[in-house]
Amino acid sequence: MARLTEENVRLAREIIGRYPKPRSATIPLLHLAQEQDGYVTNEAMSHIGELVGASSAEVFGTASFYEMFKFEPVGKYLINICGTMSCALLGAEELMHHAEERLGIKMGSTTADGKITLERAECQAACTEAPCLQVNYRYRYRVTPDQLDSLIDDLSAGNLSSEIPAHGVVASVRQHIPADRAVGAVAPELVTENPVWLDGKAAL
Amino acid sequence: MTTIDTTDTNDLPPQDPNAVSITINGRTVEARKGDFIIAAADSVDEYIPRFCYHPRMSSVGMCRQCMVEVEGPRGPMMVVSCMTPVADGQVVRTDTPQVKRAQEGMIELLLANHPLDCPVCDKGGECPLQDQAFSHGAGESRFVEEKRHYEKPIPISDLVFLDRERCILCDRCTRFADEVAGDPLISFTQRGNNTQIMTFPDEPFASYFSGNTVQICPVGALTASPYRFKARPWDLEQRESTCTTCSVGCRTVVQSSRDELLRYQGVDSDPVNWGWLCDKGRFNFQSTNSDDRLSSPQIKSGDSFAASSWSDALESVARVIRHSREGSIAILGGARGTNEDAFMWGALADAAGVTMRDAQLDDGLPASVFSYAQATIDSACAGGTVILLAPDIKEELPVLYLRLRDAVQKKRIRLIEISSHETGLTKYAWKSIRAESGTAAGAIPALLVQADIAAQLASGPVVVVAGRANLAESASHSMDALTAVLAVVPSASVLPVLRRGNVRGALSLGLAPRNGNDAATILEASAKGNVDCLILLGADPLSDVADVDLARRGIAGAKFVVAIDTFLTASASHADVVLPAAAYGEKDGTTMNLEGRVTSVVQKITPHGTSRADWMIAVELMTLLGHESNFTTLADIQHAMSAAVPGFGSTTTAVAIKRDGVVVSVTPPSSAPSATSVAGPRNSYEFRLDLSRKLFDRAIGTITSPSLANLASEANVFIHPLDLDRVGAAEGTNVRVSNSHSSIVLPVRALSSIPRGTAWVPFNQIGADVRELVRRNESIVDVRIESM
Ligand code: SF4
Ligand code: SF4
Ligand code: FES
Ligand code: FES
Numbered sequence: 003m004a005r006l007t008e009e010n011v012r013l014a015r016e017i018i019g020r021y022p023k024p025r026s027a028t029i030p031l032l033h034l035a036q037e038q039d040g041y042v043t044n045e046a047m048s049h050i051g052e053l054v055g056a057s058s059a060e061v062f063g064t065a066s067f068y069e070m071f072k073f074e075p076v077g078k079y080l081i082n083i084c085g086t087m088s089c090a091l092l093g094a095e096e097l098m099h100h101a102e103e104r105l106g107i108k109m110g111s112t113t114a115d116g117k118i119t120l121e122r123a124e125c126q127a128a129c130t131e132a133p134c135l136q137v138n139y140r141y142r143y144r145v146t147p148d149q150l151d152s153l154i155d156d157l158s159a160g161n162l163s164s165e166i167p168a169h170g171v172v173a174s175v176r177q178h179i180p181a182d183r184a185v186g187a188v189a190p191e192l193v194t195e196n197p198v199w200l201d202g203k204a205a206l
Numbered sequence: 207m208t209t210i211d212t213t214d215t216n217d218l219p220p221q222d223p224n225a226v227s228i229t230i231n232g233r234t235v236e237a238r239k240g241d242f243i244i245a246a247a248d249s250v251d252e253y254i255p256r257f258c259y260h261p262r263m264s265s266v267g268m269c270r271q272c273m274v275e276v277e278g279p280r281g282p283m284m285v286v287s288c289m290t291p292v293a294d295g296q297v298v299r300t301d302t303p304q305v306k307r308a309q310e311g312m313i314e315l316l317l318a319n320h321p322l323d324c325p326v327c328d329k330g331g332e333c334p335l336q337d338q339a340f341s342h343g344a345g346e347s348r349f350v351e352e353k354r355h356y357e358k359p360i361p362i363s364d365l366v367f368l369d370r371e372r373c374i375l376c377d378r379c380t381r382f383a384d385e386v387a388g389d390p391l392i393s394f395t396q397r398g399n400n401t402q403i404m405t406f407p408d409e410p411f412a413s414y415f416s417g418n419t420v421q422i423c424p425v426g427a428l429t430a431s432p433y434r435f436k437a438r439p440w441d442l443e444q445r446e447s448t449c450t451t452c453s454v455g456c457r458t459v460v461q462s463s464r465d466e467l468l469r470y471q472g473v474d475s476d477p478v479n480w481g482w483l484c485d486k487g488r489f490n491f492q493s494t495n496s497d498d499r500l501s502s503p504q505i506k507s508g509d510s511f512a513a514s515s516w517s518d519a520l521e522s523v524a525r526v527i528r529h530s531r532e533g534s535i536a537i538l539g540g541a542r543g544t545n546e547d548a549f550m551w552g553a554l555a556d557a558a559g560v561t562m563r564d565a566q567l568d569d570g571l572p573a574s575v576f577s578y579a580q581a582t583i584d585s586a587c588a589g590g591t592v593i594l595l596a597p598d599i600k601e602e603l604p605v606l607y608l609r610l611r612d613a614v615q616k617k618r619i620r621l622i623e624i625s626s627h628e629t630g631l632t633k634y635a636w637k638s639i640r641a642e643s644g645t646a647a648g649a650i651p652a653l654l655v656q657a658d659i660a661a662q663l664a665s666g667p668v669v670v671v672a673g674r675a676n677l678a679e680s681a682s683h684s685m686d687a688l689t690a691v692l693a694v695v696p697s698a699s700v701l702p703v704l705r706r707g708n709v710r711g712a713l714s715l716g717l718a719p720r721n722g723n724d725a726a727t728i729l730e731a732s733a734k735g736n737v738d739c740l741i742l743l744g745a746d747p748l749s750d751v752a753d754v755d756l757a758r759r760g761i762a763g764a765k766f767v768v769a770i771d772t773f774l775t776a777s778a779s780h781a782d783v784v785l786p787a788a789a790y791g792e793k794d795g796t797t798m799n800l801e802g803r804v805t806s807v808v809q810k811i812t813p814h815g816t817s818r819a820d821w822m823i824a825v826e827l828m829t830l831l832g833h834e835s836n837f838t839t840l841a842d843i844q845h846a847m848s849a850a851v852p853g854f855g856s857t858t859t860a861v862a863i864k865r866d867g868v869v870v871s872v873t874p875p876s877s878a879p880s881a882t883s884v885a886g887p888r889n890s891y892e893f894r895l896d897l898s899r900k901l902f903d904r905a906i907g908t909i910t911s912p913s914l915a916n917l918a919s920e921a922n923v924f925i926h927p928l929d930l931d932r933v934g935a936a937e938g939t940n941v942r943v944s945n946s947h948s949s950i951v952l953p954v955r956a957l958s959s960i961p962r963g964t965a966w967v968p969f970n971q972i973g974a975d976v977r978e979l980v981r982r983n984e985s986i987v988d989v990r991i992e993s994m
Contacts, residue, residue, distance in 0.1 A: 006430040011755070016338065034570060044408070045405070048406070056390070057390040057391055057393075057406070058406035059391050059392055059404070059405055060384075060390050060393050061406075061408040062395060062404070062406050063393030063394050063404075065398045066396050066397075068397075
């Protein structure tokens, strides 16, 4: 697996251009790499380091801080079942066992066909809708074992491919900002005037 | 007689606008604006416990151990003293119950996950965590749960091991790697309770400065392979000394136990090394301990050597000297010894009428480089412009690289580099200009008058760092380039960077060439049969002289060869008599670094076998030769040296030399500058050979240090990727590198930092020897490269 493709390098350069300092683009570029390969490869991290002027170790240090970057292949669909208090009280453990049995894998692993990865997650801030889970970070609320079964059926059959893109796809990294909407990359210390929205109001 | 009117207020010292006065525990402390409270407290020996703070690195407030109380508008508040700057009138207390509670709390938290395996930890006994847990901890922990576990220690490089259980995440090693060394190869990874120091997968912490992280780690998390489990700190004895591996002259402590060298640690000398050492200087103590050391004098009989007594060996040398024709004795070397060694050998040479001597091995510059206005490391780093006409400073003078890099990073200086290929300092240079070997001098006049460069040069002081970058290029090209720079900037001062630790001392104190008879001339004379006695004073021409053919002919042509060395080097094995020399750490004396700074070097252990200091050998030979010599102790020599060498003054007595040493100004005899050379244009089918040193090579001190021995790389020839295409060879395959003198086979590699038309070969690596293509009478070397 791989360094960024030529097309992604072009995009990476565009993203880097939005920041006063190239290093600030590290996280968006990691998303780009994860989108490309489904997870963040070592080669991609080294490549990102070259692009933003950081060492591979620094990119890895940043990337590994974040739970959502994966360093090993994950399935096309990542199912995060919340195991924190509210969800735990309302049947998260049962849900996890059910998922494990249904897919024949342990939490934290991926099905042999590479389709689905199961993970236990901390509170997803949907405690009122417990027990909850996310598929590629899209919520499913008050999930019962039956609903989980049909979710897995749908995912396997490809029924949800329009709603849930493959793991790693983050729409925002592909945003193109038209030139007239861009604020431009000005180092903060060089900004001398108040921003437009502050016009006429008291300075900060 | 004039009386000074002390009441004149104009004479009062001006108020320092940066002066700040604070009180710490009721004591008034003078500090300067921008100082942190912890530094102000240190200045008056009010100790505030700390783990992450290091005076040579930026403050990060990582460990929270240094909390103090500062009076504020709403009463006392707790602040981290390593991040809080002093302010006029600030009232600081470091001894209140609140502070004590904070300190105890932090220690308890740090120890919660700490394995407390002090009995098997190398740091135990000199561990800031252990010490401060005793001095500032509660003495007891409430943590009874299972501690965090990691695989114990994992190698993060060839030299350094990491024990993550012991790490307290102070950010010292990572800050050092990033801020000081510029090699951010280790980083915090993961998060929260799992946070750990780590390299990138399969990318080791291969920094030339990695040993410093081991020294500054406040716990036993980082250990270095050469010292692991070798001793307990309380068994170590130590003396402060100076590293003489290269001419930076970093201050060290030499530590030993049971008469064996075990460790060098950096000592903070403000004008020199700031506490840092490079890994070569730090770990090559192993070489002194090597079993391969020469332990007794050897006399050649037939093809092999027979051990002999000192008296027989010295007598046979004296006999040869006595019977040598006039003007046929030559001394090469001396730059690895002390000032006293060099002075005594110079005195012997004078007494015995030795006209041929040179402390360099045709790999430096003529001693006339010392006759320009001289710079120091501090003056180079203080401000203005530094022009580099030098070898790769990172490879050859590593701690000077740290100092120059720091000055650039802090925006104090701008570097202008003029070199034949990129170096370790290229990415820090304001301008890095490629000049093919042999062409720099011609290009400099036009270059330095370019508007932006001229403006930069006019804006402040200029220091030229001058050395011999390409060993396949004659010294005259380097000197011409220096002269060309000085013609444009006559006010510039010069920081000469020559090879070997005490090269400046040796040249200044009696071993500089006389009448232009430098090493090349001497070897040529020897090849012609004009040398009856060739004395190699810690010199190994067969390994170090770029024109290896000349070295071979020179050594073969000498009627009698005496080698005074620590090992049986390539050259020493051709000697008729070999005398074992005391090594670094085995003798007292002084050394002179590249600035002319004289510092002490010390004996810590008994010399190996019967080996003796070079100066003792010289004294004995003088006596045997019937010359009046009143020298029996080092102090005798130091007094004579002070009296005899103008500029040396009374500074040489070891007592007078404190940590930072004294910069002396001695101008060695220098011959008329060699004729300038003009390099002919390069045939476009050829490559200009660029032969330069890397930190780790097959040098004897490196290969006899087991932990460094495998850090040299395979010999390769590096060319530009487009040239690789032109040659039609694939990366890594063998090519034939040849010229009219010889032809060798080397693997070829593409490197985009090498300009087109240049062939870069690192000196003395493992494999075919490119020196076969070098001839001293050609001022540059052009070669053909053909695929095979
Ligand atoms: S390894 Fe040592 S220096 Fe590095 S962060 Fe851990 S405790 Fe600090
Ligand atoms: S830079 Fe030179 S003097 Fe300093 S530690 Fe390294 S080899 Fe020794
Ligand atoms: S506990 Fe599951 S979403 Fe908060
Ligand atoms: S020494 Fe101040 S926070 Fe670590």
